[in-house]
Amino acid sequence: MxxxxxxxxxxxxxxxxxxxxxxxxxxxxxxxxxxxxxxxxxxxxxxxxxxxxxxxxxxxxxxxxxxxxxxxxxxxxxxxxxxxxxxxxxxxxxxxxxxxxxxxxxxxxxxxxxxxxxxxxxxxxxxxxxxxxxxxxxxxxxxxxxxxxxxxxxxxxxxxxxxxxxxxxxxxxxxxxxxxxxxxxxxxxxxxxxxxxxxxxxxxxxxxxxxxxxxxxxxxxxxxxxxxxDQLEMPKLLVSNYEAFMSKKEKQMYDTLKEDLILPFKDGDIDAASAVGLSNKLCQMANGAVYDENGKVREIHTRKLDALEDLIEAANGKPVLIAYWFKHDKDRLIKRFNAVPIDKSEDIARWNKGEIPVAIIHPASAGHGLNLQEGGCHLIWFGLTWSLELYKQCNARLWRQGQKETVVIQHIVTKGTIDEDIIKALNAKEVTQExxxxxxxxxxxxxxx
CATH class of the missing domain: 3.40.50.10810 (Tandem AAA-ATPase domain)
Structure with a gap:
């Protein structure tokens, strides 16, 4: 060429x-x-x-x-x-x-x-x-x-x-x-x-x-x-937050873990041994499911899944790409929405042909050289990341030259949880980098x- x-x-x-x-x-x-x-x-x-x-x-x-x-x-x-x-x-x-x-x-x-x-x-x-x-x-x-x-x-x-x-x-x-x-x-x-x-x-x-x-x-x-x-004709970009709300009981469980570093269960507690571990567990709880001390997945709520269902419905049949972070989130997304993971080159090809209505991707695998702009223009963050680098790279899979539509990026943020802190941190890092x-x-x- x-x-x-x-x-x-x-x-x-x-x-x-x-x-x-x-x-x-x-x-x-x-x-x-x-x-x-x-x-x-x-x-x-x-x-x-x-x-x-x-x-x-x-x-x-x-x-x-x-x-x-x-x-x-x-x-x-x-x-x-x-x-x-x-x-x-x-x-x-x-x-x-x-x-x-x-x-x-x-x-x-x-x-x-x-x-x-x-x-x-x-x-x-x-x-x-x-x-x-x-x-x-x-x-x-x-x-x-x-x-x-x-x-x-x-x-x-x-x-x-x-x-x-x-x-x-x-x-x-x-x-x-x-x-x-x-x-x-x-x-x-x-x-x-x-x-x-x-x-x-x-x-x-x-x-x-x-x-x-x-x-x-x-x-x-x-x-x-x-x-x-500044250099290219980039598509229009719309970024917004979509709030999910835990029930009083679910929020009490979240607050207990946050304050006590442990949430007791009969056959396996949810515990956090360090500040990093606590951040990890709180992110999982905001998403709705947590690994307990035995590695078993405990579903706490379906608030984000319900919010995601609303957003998918609002997309009116247009393909939707969902960013997840934890393996149990991936499993829940596949079970609830029959979502297709974007892992292999054939998955990328199918997505770009418009053959996958709901696709899921992990930010760590959504980096360099992955062009997904032909298959859709709607990215929803189900699980958030603290990493500005992974966040921007994942967004750039759709928001890039060659995209014909306005790109819509939405974060599902569970109210009153660590999700709000992550969004603030990403914005602050973005300002420093800018x-x-x-x-x-x-x-x-x-x-x-």
Whole structure:
């Protein structure tokens, strides 16, 4: 296929070529894969700057999306590649195959480094935000070999999924500490103050006054952002909440668990051993069913299922995609609505042909390279997620270029429960991220960088 790039794609490709280390914060649907591959072709086969490139991506994207894009476009002819996934034997064979580009899933970065097979002069990290933890093994492994690289590119649509503190590991991989400091302790001390804490234990940090602008200024020379709605003709988007209400008895059960961390039952209590465990159980209760201490599913109420039935009916026969979080929610949705899980490529094909009236999808599997916009325009969040990254990626399966209808996204929120806190948290994270995106926005029209 012939590639006719938009002006923003040309700009982004030139930005990669010009900067030896850079971060591209690109909205879903802007074509970050083809932008990057075009830059790689030039750097390898035109400028001869690099000869062996490693692309790190989520497993399915590494296995399917990047190879498919290389094969798809005429102008990438000559850009040989090897996909380093599968068993250890298969990975070893792939890494020893002669190619310009090697594509690996992020879980195997440590394996590559530990086995002394990391021999690359450029790295592309697809979903840079998956390296947001400086304590993660993948971060430590890549940081260990970062000094051997001539070039590095980080790609993501959600650079600060949980707040500005997430930026340090990502930028550190790009510039080795030049802009935000070599150590995360120094970064925290310089730009943040403790927020939530219990005596000496600090759970979170908040930016000092003026810190956000200072951080944005520091990274603006090597990072650019682009939003789909600024660059493409995006479909109209309507987002709303639909409230569900528990009965007095159901709400009392919810409050008991919240206050006592345990809800007694004759043959198996529902208990929460920690704050994280409590959050998990409260989310389940808001949805209507909970796992007890024996792993048995206890249905507390059907309020969300009833609300969902109303929303499906209101869709007037149009296909509906439902996002769920817990396995028991999936089972209940299948039982109540005969919903079809979107798991395999044949499910995607059936959905896009309009053959599935009610489909369900887990946000963690609704990420990169999954186009569902042809099959419908209505997404309902049955179970909510704290993750802004997963939330946005799941929404972008329908709200993207090529969608012909107005996209309707609805959250079923159980009144007086943790659902309300999750919606607030997502909105707050979105505001923080929007400020960063705005601060490093690519100035294509006036030629500034």
């Amino acid at each position: 012939k590639y006719s790039p938009h002006s923003y794609q040309q700009y982004a490709t030139k930005f990669i070529i010009k900067h030896k280390a850079c971060g591209l914060f690109l909205d879903m649907g802007l074509g970050k894969t083809i932008i990057t591959l075009t830059a790689l072709w030039s750097l390898i086969l035109d400028y001869f700057e690099v000869g062996r490139v490693l692309i790190i991506a989520p497993l399915r994207v590494a296995r399917d999306t990047w190879p498919r894009e290389i094969e798809k476009w005429e102008h990438l002819k000559g850009l040989s590649y090897s996909v380093v996934v599968g068993s250890e034997k298969e990975r070893e064979a792939a890494i020893n195959r002669k190619a310009f580009v090697y594509i690996i899933n992020r879980e195997n970065v440590s394996w590559l480094v530990e086995n002394k097979m990391f021999k690359f002069d450029m790295v592309v990290i697809d979903e840079l935000s998956s390296f947001k933890s400086n304590k993660a093994k993948r971060f430590k492994s890549l940081r260990k070999v970062r000094g051997s690289l001539k070039r590095i590119v980080g790609l993501t649509g959600t650079p600060v999924p949980n707040g500005l503190i997430d930026l340090w590991p990502q930028i550190n991989l790009l510039d080795m500490g030049e802009r935000l400091g070599r150590f995360i302790g120094g970064f925290r001390e310089r730009y943040f103050v403790p927020d939530k804490r219990n005596r000496d234990i600090i759970y979170s940090y908040k930016p000092k006054e003026g810190a956000e602008d200072a951080i944005y200024k520091k990274i603006s020379d090597i990072c650019i952002s682009m939003k789909a709605c 400020e960063l995106i705005k601060a490093v926005k690519a100035r294509i029209l006036d030629g500034k960088e």
